[in-house]
Each structure stands twice: as C-alpha cells, then as structure tokens.
Amino acid sequence: MKKVLLVANWKSNPATLSQALSLGTSVERAAKKARGVEVVIAPPFPFLIPLRSKLKAVGLGAQNVFWSDGPYTGEVSPKQLASIGVDHVILGHSERRTHAGETSEGIKKKILASFAARLRPILCVGEHERTGRDVSAVVGAELRAALEGIPAASLARLTIAYEPVWAISSTPGAVADTPENAFRVKVYIRRILSDMIGQKKAESVRVIYGGSVSPANIRSFLTDGEMEGALIGSASLTSQSFSDIIRISSQR
Ligand code: PGA
Numbered sequence: 001m002k003k004v005l006l007v008a009n010w011k012s013n014p015a016t017l018s019q020a021l022s023l024g025t026s027v028e029r030a031a032k033k034a035r036g037v038e039v040v041i042a043p044p045f046p047f048l049i050p051l052r053s054k055l056k057a058v059g060l061g062a063q064n065v066f067w068s069d070g071p072y073t074g075e076v077s078p079k080q081l082a083s084i085g086v087d088h089v090i091l092g093h094s095e096r097r098t099h100a101g102e103t104s105e106g107i108k109k110k111i112l113a114s115f116a117a118r119l120r121p122i123l124c125v126g127e128h129e130r131t132g133r134d135v136s137a138v139v140g141a142e143l144r145a146a147l148e149g150i151p152a153a154s155l156a157r158l159t160i161a162y163e164p165v166w167a168i169s170s171t172p173g174a175v176a177d178t179p180e181n182a183f184r185v186k187v188y189i190r191r192i193l194s195d196m197i198g199q200k201k202a203e204s205v206r207v208i209y210g211g212s213v214s215p216a217n218i219r220s221f222l223t224d225g226e227m228e229g230a231l232i233g234s235a236s237l238t239s240q241s242f243s244d245i246i247r248i249s250s251q252r
Contacts, residue, residue, distance in 0.1 A: 003038040004222060004249045005159060005208055005229030007061060007122060008236030009090060010043045020047040021054060026239035027246075028055045034250035038229075040088050041236075045076060052085045061088030061122070064096060067109040078110075078117030089114050090231070092146060093124045094165045104145030111146060115154040122231065123147070124210070125189075126163040135185055143192050152197035159206040160189055161231040167211025169234045176212035179225030186226065215244035222252045 008027065014020055020043055031039040042061035043051055052060055066075035081089065091114070092107040107123070114121045123146055127138040139162070147155060162185050167177045186207045193202035209221050210231030221227045230249075235241040 003036050005038050007040045007231045009233045024051045024055050028057050030243035030246040032057050034246050037250050049084050059087045062086050063090050065089045067113040078114045078119050082117040088120045090122045107146045122159040122161050124161045124163050126165050128165045130166040152201050155197050156201040156204045161208050161210045163210035169212050176217050179220045182209045182225040218245045219248050
C-alpha cells in the first residue's frame with residue numbers, strides 16, 4: 001500500500017525564518033509519530049536550506065522551479081533544488097497560473113527538467129467554477145497539455161493534485177469539495193493517464209486532493225474519496241491543525 005502523502009503548501013508564509021523553523025519543528029514532531037504517512041513541507045525558497053539543515057524526518061518541496069540553470073535572472077533550477085536536498089516540487093498551482101502567467105507549455109518544460117534532476121513533481125489541476133463545472137474539459141485538457149510527450153517511465157513518478165479552484169481557501173466563498181466528487185475526478189484522472197501511459201504505470205501515479213482540507217475532513221477524503229494524500233494550504237500554517245491532519249491520516 002502506498003503511503004499517504006501530505007504536502008504542506010505554505011505559499012508565501014510565514015513572514016520570518018524563526019517562525020518557519022518553529023512551525024517546521026512542530027510538524028516534524030508530529031511526522032515522527034505517524035505511520036504510513038509521508039510528510040512534505042513546501043516553504044518559500046529562502047527557508048529551504050535552513051529547514052533542510054534542521055529537519056530530518058520530513059521531505060522538502062519547492063513551490064515552483066524554472067526549467068534550466070543559466071542566464072535566467074530571478075529563476076531557480078531543478079538541479080539547484082536537488083543539490084540542497086529538496087525532493088518534491090509543486091507545479092502548475094492555480095495561484096501561479098492566475099498570478100504568474102504559468103502556461104501548460106511552461107509547466108511541461110518544468111516537469112521534464114524536474115524529472116531530469118530526480119525531483120518528484122506534483123502537478124496541480126482543477127476547474128475554476130463549481131456550478132456548471134466541466135471537470136472533464138478542464139482537468140483533461142490541463143493533464144494532456146502538461147503531460148503529453150513525457151516518457152511513461154518518468155510519469156510513473158508523478159503526483160497529481162486535484163485542486164478545484166473554487167475549493168481553495170484563497171478563493172472567496174470557498175468550501176471543500178465532497179469526497180465522492182473527488183473520487184469521481186480521481187477515476188477520471190486515472191483514465192486519462194491510462195490512455196497516455198497504460199493502466200499499470202497509471203496506477204503508480206499518486207492522486208491527492210487539495211482545497212480547504214482540514215482536520216475535520218481529511219479522514220473522509222482518504223477513505224470515502226480514496227485520495228492518496230492531500231495538498232494543504234491554510235490548515236498547514238498552524239502546528240495544531242497540521243499535526244492533527246498528520247495524526248488522523250496515520251490512523252486511517
Ligand atoms: P487551502 O490551499 O488548503 O488553503 O485551500 C490548498 C492549496 O492552494 O494548495
């Protein structure tokens with residue numbers, strides 16, 4: 001059985017290094033007690049090295065990466081991340097698609113470069129509207145545009161985060177999706193992946209859920225929704241709520 005993957009997406013939080021170290025330390029304490037759970041913290045770039053030096057029992061993720069090193073002012077490359085002990089990278093988050101102009105073409109280049117550096121990409125996909133939503137049109141198109149042409153052997157190491165944008169806490173009026181709907185989308189994602197890389201390899205791709213995950217709903221996403229983990233934003237910013245999510249996931 002695959003371990004449950006819990007990724008703390010800190011976004012541009014917290015404000016200072018000392019807050020980041022203190023939050024990271026309490027997350028590690030909870031992670032050490034958990035069984036069958038893989039915990040990854042994805043902090044802002046400046047906190048990656050100090051967190052890596054301090055924390056041994058949690059994985060580290062970046063929230064973005066560029067596709068190359070070289071003359072690209074302001075960018076960070078996959079090799080640079082790998083060289084400091086980062087293992088995961090979140091790509092195509094809706095906040096980056098909206099605020100930083102991320103395109104599927106660019107996301108594909110980032111996924112390829114991340115695989116080449118042996119990072120584990122987490123590709124975020126999800127529809128914007130809850131009402132009249134056309135999950136298959138948006139999720140299917142985002143998956144195909146970002147993944148087509150990437151070798152099947154690499155894709156088997158991918159994680160997909162299904163994040164309906166309307167359910168992400170930064171969207172006004174956000175509420176979590178239902179586990180039942182998340183499950184339906186997971187099945188759909190697996191079908192698209194099966195078409196692209198064959199059923200066996202598609203089975204090894206983890207599908208996780210993101211969007212207002214909390215201690216109150218994590219259990220049902222893992223059990224009723226059969227999600228293989230979660231990408232957690234606001235509830236990962238307080239040590240109590242994220243530790244609770246780790247503990248509950250460990251007991252599922
Ligand atoms: P949220 O964020 O848990 O605060 O809804 C999830 C995400 O944006 O990845």
